[in-house]
Amino acid sequence: MKLMIASDLHGSEHFTQLLRARLEAxxxxxxxxLGDLLYHGPRNDLPEGxxxxxxxxxxxxxxPRPICVRGNCxxxxxxxxxxxxxxxxxxxxxxxxxxxFLTHGHHLDEAAARLSPGDVLLYGHTHLPDCVRRxxxxxxxxxxxxxxxxxxxxxxxxFENGVFSWRDVTTGxxxxxxxx
Numbered sequence: 001m002k003l004m005i006a007s008d009l010h011g012s013e014h015f016t017q018l019l020r021a022r023l024e025a026x027x028x029x030x031x032x033x034l035g036d037l038l039y040h041g042p043r044n045d046l047p048e049g050x051x052x053x054x055x056x057x058x059x060x061x062x063x064p065r066p067i068c069v070r071g072n073c074x075x076x077x078x079x080x081x082x083x084x085x086x087x088x089x090x091x092x093x094x095x096x097x098x099x100x101f102l103t104h105g106h107h108l109d110e111a112a113a114r115l116s117p118g119d120v121l122l123y124g125h126t127h128l129p130d131c132v133r134r135x136x137x138x139x140x141x142x143x144x145x146x147x148x149x150x151x152x153x154x155x156x157x158x159f160e161n162g163v164f165s166w167r168d169v170t171t172g173x174x175x176x177x178x179x180x
Contacts, residue, residue: 001095002026005142005157006169007034007104007124009059010041010073012146014049015154016058018169019145023062025172026158031062032093034124034142035071035104037086038078047146056081067091071104071124096162098180105141112137120180122157129155129166131178138180145169 004026009016023031037059038052059066060083068086079087090111091102098120103111105125112121117136129143129152143155143166154169166176 001030002028002158002160003030003032003093003095003100004028005032005034005122005140005159006145007142008036008071008127008144008147009033009038009055010036010044010047010050010144010146011038011052011055012047012049013051013054013058015047015146015169016055017049018154019156020058020062022156022167022169022172028158030064030093031066032102032122033059033066033068033086034102034122035069035086036073036124037068037071037082039073039075040147041073044147053081060084067093067102069102069104072106074104095159098162100159108139112139128152129157129176131164140164140178142166 065084069091070087093100101121103123105123115137120138127144127149130141132139142157158165162180164178165174
């Protein structure tokens with residue numbers, strides 16, 4: 001099963017449109033969003049193309065509907081404008097024989113403590129693409145669609161056949177791969 005995984009859109013209609021274009025080109029079975037969809041948060045500068053209303057409209061038009069968990073910048077008011085559930089702190093998916101746990105990442109240690117060796121934890125929050133193996137658990141971060149940090153790229157992940165591929169949201173270029 002091909003999954004597209006993204007995080008930290010932070011209300012950027014510009015980068016949400018680029019993600020939508022990648023979604024159409026990649027044609028995954030599902031889009032997984034790891035939170036921080038509409039609000040930029042008090043620690044971040046406004047991302048390029050910041051327009052929460054248009055960003056919400058673009059997200060609502062996606063088909064199939066995204067699977068989403070809540071980020072630390074997401075609130076109940078965001079749920080009022082989004083047509084898909086996005087207030088759960090944690091989620092779980094089963095794909096290609098793997099158990100993928102979903103969280104935003106602001107409670108990363110709490111989430112990781114609940115997992116068993118062989119599990120995969122997908123998280124965002126740091127805006128840094130990463131893959132770390134810790135105590136038999138694989139922690140994977142797609143980076144940020146709209147506000148990458150420390151010189152990283154505007155990125156998302158593809159997951160298929162046990163391989164994570166980090167892709168540049170502006171070009172679609174694969175720049176890193178990790179096999180489970």
